[in-house]
Amino acid sequence: MKNLLLFLIVLPFLCYSKIEQTPKTIHVFVALCDNANQGIVPVPAKLGNGQDARNNLYWGAMYGVKAYFKKSQDWEVLTTVVNPTDLIVERVLFKHKTTNTYLLADAYNGKYIQQATINFLESNAGNNSLKISSNQTELCFGGDADLLAYVGHDGLMEFDVEGDFEGKDTSTKDTIILACVSKTYFKAYLKLTKANPLVWTTGLMAPEAYTLKSSIDGWILNESDLQIRERAAQAYHKYQKCGIRGARKLLVTGY
Template sequence: MPIIFLLFSFSCLAETKVIHVLVALCDNKYQAIAPVPKAIGNGQDPKNNLYWGAGFGFKTYFAKQKEWQVVQINKPDDDKILEEIIYKHQNQDVYIVAQAYNGKYIGDTVKDFLTYSAAKDIQTFEVGKVKINAGGKADLVIYIGHDYLMEWSWSKYLPDSWRWETLSKEKQEQQKSRYAAVFACKSQKYFSPALSRLGITPLILTTQLMAPEAYSIYAMIDAWLKNESKSSIRSKVATAYSKYQKLSKPALQMFVTEYSQ
């Protein structure tokens, strides 16, 4: 009996983890990208979009992962977020909030990602009788899409009052315990200046042009939830990327786990 009681007590103390995924839908018309086939490059059509409904898009790929169950699908009223899916892990108290942003509003996607990374704008969702806090309270915030900061400065999104040095010791520690990942071309170069100012811990960034498809994101999340080291997470992501891109060896040079200096 005492052993059972202790196990029960520790399980009750475990906190719910929340992962917030922001997907800027691929958009030939509104983004400065190398054009992709029309059917998958319409940023107003999540069903067929390269980063959402296509074969390796987030929605389609995660629908095939048995440990992730869809518990809610929302259709927001505005045209900024076209679809929102909440997943629950079968074996852990972990939720994913995944949002497909209209490709026309990629600037808003990046703004929201940086805002949430700064621990601002908590987003609360009700799943049955459970309330989960995403946005600025998410444990892991992920951006997927075109690297919009190649064209626009991050500085317009971040007021000086959000800098890590201005936070209380308690909030600094909270920020250090949170993670950010950016699956976009050369994200280490373009997102490091902004994210490093916020004090959030980097999990995966990229150094080269790349395809931000869901197999890499899945590999990262899976390893992170197993409390693997950053080195191991990087290796798992690189291995998954190489497998699906049919590369001869893991693309370790493409992924990093620290900000640029």
């Protein structure tokens, strides 16, 4: 009887420990800035070469996804792979230093922005599963990731997309879309996927990584959608000096 009581007391802690050990995964789709292949206001040539991840505005530059997360005290780089596919110039796997959270960032060749957009939307619908092993741990990305994000130019301003966007998951995925006027242009597609827009935009914006990281910080802490959106707005205002009211108007949550 004494052993049974001890087991019943310990069991919840064992279950909690097991749950805590399950990795949380984030998959970020970055369409590299590309002066030649995207309908953008041209940036300096070094920043706007969509085939050069190292110097690209949205990847290797100071506020690019790879550079910003690499310099962060909260994340560490586990692996870097050059040209993992014909579409992706570079892939980086990060591990959060204090939680069991992994982030996979894919830098898409800028001329393939349309396919990057399709892959992002299909993943929101629960498609394109991707498994990566790290330190004998199998990590699930693509359509099996817990959080998805898109960073870059809003190509839907110039083209339409077709794909398997009908949501299949029983659980709603969280998603972040840092691109100009993304709520207007992504809304119809995203509704098909049944994803939950944590943060997206109502106007023109600089899709730099401080907004993404601040949003992810709140998501890791299981904050509410409104709290996460507030983190994004505060970060955007801090770096862009646009006024917090303007940042809150720009960065919104939900449909």
